[in-house]
Amino acid sequence: MRHFLLLLPVLALAGAATWAPQAQQPACGAALLQSTSESWPADHALSADFTLDGKADVAYWKPDSTGAVLLVGECDGASLQRSWRFQVDLPSGCDVQHATVEAAGLLMNDAAVAGACGSTPPSSECIYLRRQNERRQALMDAGGRQLHVFAPGCAGTRLRWAKDAGGFLKIPG
Secondary structure: OOHHHHHHHHHHHHHHHHOOOOOOOOOOOHHHHHHHOOOOOOOOEEEEHHHHHHHOOOEEEOOOEEEEEEEEEEEOOOOOEEEEEEEOOOOOOOOHHEEEEEEEEEOOHHHHHHHOOOOOOHHHHHHHHHHHHHHHHHHHHHOOEEEEEOOOOOEEEEEEEEEEHHHEEEEEO
């Protein structure tokens, strides 16, 4: 029993540090692929709640000469609701042949939050950032993620759902 209790903190830290996309794609993945004449590698697919509506979505990606191309589908079970195609260019000098895409967390940069929260009492900006991270943590706990496009050693781009904008925002970093 004592050994089991010692493993709990290790497992909690491991779960906090990494997140694996769903192994099984939603049923609408096939509908998304049928909606285009382009070829998309099956091993370059991700599934998570990218539109933050509580339902698993799907994304396919492939490297190209300047970064990566993504095909993202909003799913409702087997039904494809909407789709987007993105060209994400990476900074020059990046090894774009090794460009990759991952489902990433939604939390704001810890250093930015810490910088805003350095004063006592906390500033209104600090309170706002903490509340945003609490809201984003709740979305992540429900399966929500953003797409992070990057190459080894290079800054990347994040595709984050923005309901007010009716689509995805490209955010450097």
